[in-house]
Amino acid sequence: MPRINKTSDLAGRLKKFWDYAPSKNLIYLISQPADIFYLLGQEFAPDVFLTIGPKKSELNLFCPTLLADDFIKKIPAAVKINNSRLNEEYLLKKNLPVAINPRNLNGEFLLRLKKSLGRRLHFYNFTDNWRMIKDDGEIAIMRQAAKIIARIVRQAWSLLRRGIKEKELARWIVTEIEKAGGEPAFYPIVAFGKNTAWPHHRSGETIFTGKGPVLIDAGCRLNGYCSDITRAGYFAYGLVPDKLYLKVYETVKEAKNAAEKFLKAGKTFAEVDNLARKIISAAGFGDNFVHGLGHGIGIEVHEPPQPRKDVVLETNMVFTVEPGIYLADKFGVRLEDTILLTRKGPEILTFK
Structure with missing residues (x-):
């Protein structure tokens, strides 16, 4: 199973960090x-x-909790470990400007930094930029994570039978991910019937009646990296599926296929999002596409780039494409794959 080589990757990633700094x-x-x-x-x-x-070459790790010896051995030798909290005094003594990415920073600590450092404190989204481009080690892990979740979701469809509950199928997906050596990137969404109309439905007590709409959205985190996939369908068992459902499904599929074909380095994510949105709007469902076309994915299941931003797509970016249409009190359809952008174009990692 692929893993990251910490020592060599640290050197490469630090170089990337300073390139973007x-x-x-x-x-x-x-x-x-x-x-x-x-x-x-x-x-x-x-x-x-x-x-x-x-x-x-100056790296300092501030960790108030004592670390076990075997854990310390896994940290690159270039990093100085301080068994103490980071405080403002350390930064003041350096007498240099301090740059932070405010995303996910504790609000109280941020206020203290602003009070202590004043104009010396600068805000940059520098970390977002250098994580968007994946290296070979990351891509190898994400390929494996995508392969695992694609297989499990495909198998989950074969388990659908009259009487099964959403939460039962969701638990089965979690168990299978763990058997494969991973963990859920998020708790699986299993939705039956009208529940498919909620993009972030929580799998619950709803029982599958044996027919109607089904949506499964799941992800696998493997060695710290995520994959994400969504599949939707209508169970009719020999009967003619709902005509409106078929129209919605084909519209979502068309938007997804068009967006994927349009993907290439040099385009912006916003351009791809707009293309899919135009197709869905032309079919009369523009107001029912209530989220972005996708999201960046890697260490976090949702990370930059964001689809409505004018981020220029580059080789080795990994993101999802997931158009959806949601009709309240009826059903919803979302189709999603994790995609790697290569020099030759998009590679759908969750295809198989």
Whole structure:
């Protein structure tokens, strides 16, 4: 099973970090657990901070909880471990501007930093940029995570029978992900009937009657990286499916296929989103497409790039494409795959 080589990847990722860094004469404060995982390959509690700079080789990890020896051995030797909380005094002594990405930063701590550092505190979304482009190690893991969840969701459809509850099928999906060596990227959405009209339905007590709309949305996290897939369908068992459902399904499928064919480096995610939205609007369902076309995916199941932003797509970005149409009190249809953008175009990782 693919894993990240921490020592070599740290060097490469630090180089990428400095390539994207807006200035070299700053101390960068990394506060988001996903960003620290990206750089160090280990998961830490939210009260752990990593500082980088001003020298390129200067990395300090502030961890108030004592770490076990075997855990410390997994942290690259270039990182200095401080068994204490990060405080404003440390940053003040450096007498340099401090840059942070405010996303997911504790509000109280942020206020203290602003009070202590004043104009020396700068806000940048620098961490978002360098995580959007995946390296070979990340791609290998995400391919495997996508393969696992595609297989499990395909098998889940074969288990649909009259009398099964949404939560029973959701639990089965979780169990299968764990058997495969992963964990759920989020709790699976299994929706029957009218429940499919809610994009973020919570799998519950609803029983499958043996016919009607079904939607399954699930993801696998493997070695710290996520995959995401959604499949929808209508069970008719020899009967003619609902005509409105067929129209909606074909519209979503057309929008998804068109968006995927349009994907290539140099386009913006907003352009791809607009294309899918135009197709859905032309079919008369524009007001029923209530979310973005997709989302970036990696260490977090939802991360940049975002579909409605003018982010230029680049090779080795990984994101989902998931158009959907939702008709209140009737049904909803969403089709989703995890996609890697290669030099040749899009590669659908969850296809099989």
